[in-house]
Amino acid sequence: MAKDHIVVHGARSHNLKNIDVSIPRDKFVVITGLSGSGKSSLAFDTLYAEGQRRYVESLSAYARQFLGQMDKPDVDSIDGLSPAIAIDQKTTSRNPRSTVGTVTEINDYLRLLYARVGKPICPNDGTPIESQSLEQMVNRVMAMPEKTKIQVLAPVVVQKKGEHKKVFEKIQKDGYVRVRVDGEMHEVTEEFNLEKNKKHNIEIVVDRIVVNDKSRSRLFDSIEAALRLAEGYAIVDVIGGEEHLFSEHHSCPICGFTVGELEPRLFSFNAPFGACPECDGLGSKLEVDLDLIVPDKNLTLEEGALVPWNPISSNYYPTMLEQFCKQFKIPMNIPFEKLTQSQKNMVLYGSGDAT
DSSP states (O other): OTTTEEEEEEEOSTTOOSEEEEEETTSOOOOOOSTTSSHHHHIIIIIIHHHHHHHHHTSOHHHHTTSOOOOOOSEEEEESOOOOOOOOSSOSOOOTTOOHHHHTTHHHHHHHHHHHHOOOBOTTTOOBOEEOOHHHHHHHHHTSOTTOEEEEEEEEEEEEESOOHHHHHHHHHTTOOEEEETTEEEETTSOOOOOTTSEEEEEEEEEEEEOSTTOHHHHHHHHHHHHHHTTSEEEEEETTSOEEEEESSEEOTTTOOBOOOOOGGGGOTTSTTTSOTTTTTSSOOOOOOHHHHSSOTTSBTTTTOSGGGSOSSOOHHHHHHHHHHHHTTOOSSSBGGGSOHHHHHHHHHOOGGGO
């Protein structure tokens, strides 16, 4: 009977009078009765207390310190009882990194499960993300219409700040003639003066090919060279058409979305590698209240529209604001609400890469 019932013998918690009861398992059971008849004493002080006590005893010593140990209920025996978990509306820990998953250690098993048997899917188009072989890359290009003009590029610098003078020197030394810098084609012999604090893209033009039956061998060699130069990445740019990013790593073959090799830390919000970049894994982030920063939007920046930066004992911040507005041509003599949205964003959040 204990297999399909929870059997209670001699329950005496609070106002229970040594009762015996059999409750069906895997059913929706309602305990009802008059006030003071012992409903809560049976449900919470007997069944839940014993189920939770057994569950907590099965956890690690580390997890048990965060959960209160309940006293053994006054009962002779309970058979067929599964461990009971009750999640209250209030948490047992104020640490935002402590969740049901961490306390029960379920997260550890889920991370291993996802990393070992998970199959990554592109969030943009739902395509399975897999590493591509050189043969697959060539086959995809050869499937393009005949006489399609393409150029094979090696992305050696992707969204990195700097002048990259040594990169250009190496490209020229390796014998390549053309490069694409931030989307513009150049001869490698040109003099480049890239802004040091801006992010740049530099791609070597490895080869220019017209797709036909005889171009397979040449295409194979060109893509292989691009992969070698760009550490596993290659771009096939259709002249007058779209680009195709290829990767020997885990990459979406359609849109180029790339994800690293699946490993447990990728699924941990407590590790920088797997945490959300917006909230750092905390689930919330601090943001300023614009109405507190600029309570009177009819004031100009000269008149102190930015309340936190109004001079008190120092003109340091007002002077910085004046220099900033002068550099980016933001008027300080018109009401804040009449500034363009772009100007407001620069004043409130900074210029970002524009500096």
